[in-house]
Amino acid sequence: MSIKNILLVEDNPDDRELMRLAFSQGTIPHNLIIFSNGLEALNYLLGQGNIDETSPSPTEQNLTSMPALIILDLNLPQINGIEVLRRIRSYPQTKLLPVVIISSSNEPRDLIDSYINGCNSYIQKPIHFNQLQNFVREISTYWLTVNQLPPVFGVLNE
Template sequence: MNAYPPILLVEDNPVDVDLTLRAFKRRKLANEVLVARDGEEALAWVPRWESGEERPAVILLDLKMPRVDGLTVLRELKSHPLLQCIPVVILTTSKEDKDVLAAYELGANSYIVKPVEFDKFMDVAQQIELYWCVFNEKPRL
């Protein structure tokens, strides 16, 4: 196990992936950031985690994705006894009340609407890093 567990970013938009990776790099994030380009790729991690591969400190999950959407991924993760303790932060462009409500009903730990400006996105990256990777106590499994 690494001293700093990875972060899994689930995002289909290459511009948003790049923006997120640049924001974390600029913050000198110690955690490796793994990328799943859609919900299907995210769910492909489940067997690896079941077989003992290190689970992420937090999963940053977009909602609007092709193949398997974010709410389906969230439902799968939060219904899995081994994975339900992994914090899932919804990081999406949707401000729709129905999406916010559905995410929390399915067990999301936080819901953040992606800022458009890079400086504001840097602030979000800093808050995610500090809260979920530094301050938040996770259960030892």
């Protein structure tokens, strides 16, 4: 099984650390890439700007290093999660990437806006760590082993 990238975009340092810990306890090989705001995540995905990430962005390497999954919080500094999602869906090289929204919000408007703008799933943030572990196990299993990604990202002629 090849190691797949997961991009986590979460501004809350406690939530980031809990997610990192939950993913580290999982059994599915992965590379967790974490950003604390939407601008950094978009710069990484689209190969723009200067960010402090040591690995080159997927567009600088090749399209096979694109994340197999993006886990995106809604309430982010600089560029909020809905706008990040809109931009991801507007570029051919990122248009088909699976995006799971994870938010503490259960507001119908957030849910509707997320799906209208192309999220693949919307999940309310688990409250307890054991729920978070279950969440990580389930999404890892589905998105990294069961789900089939298109054979080549970024080769969309519209």
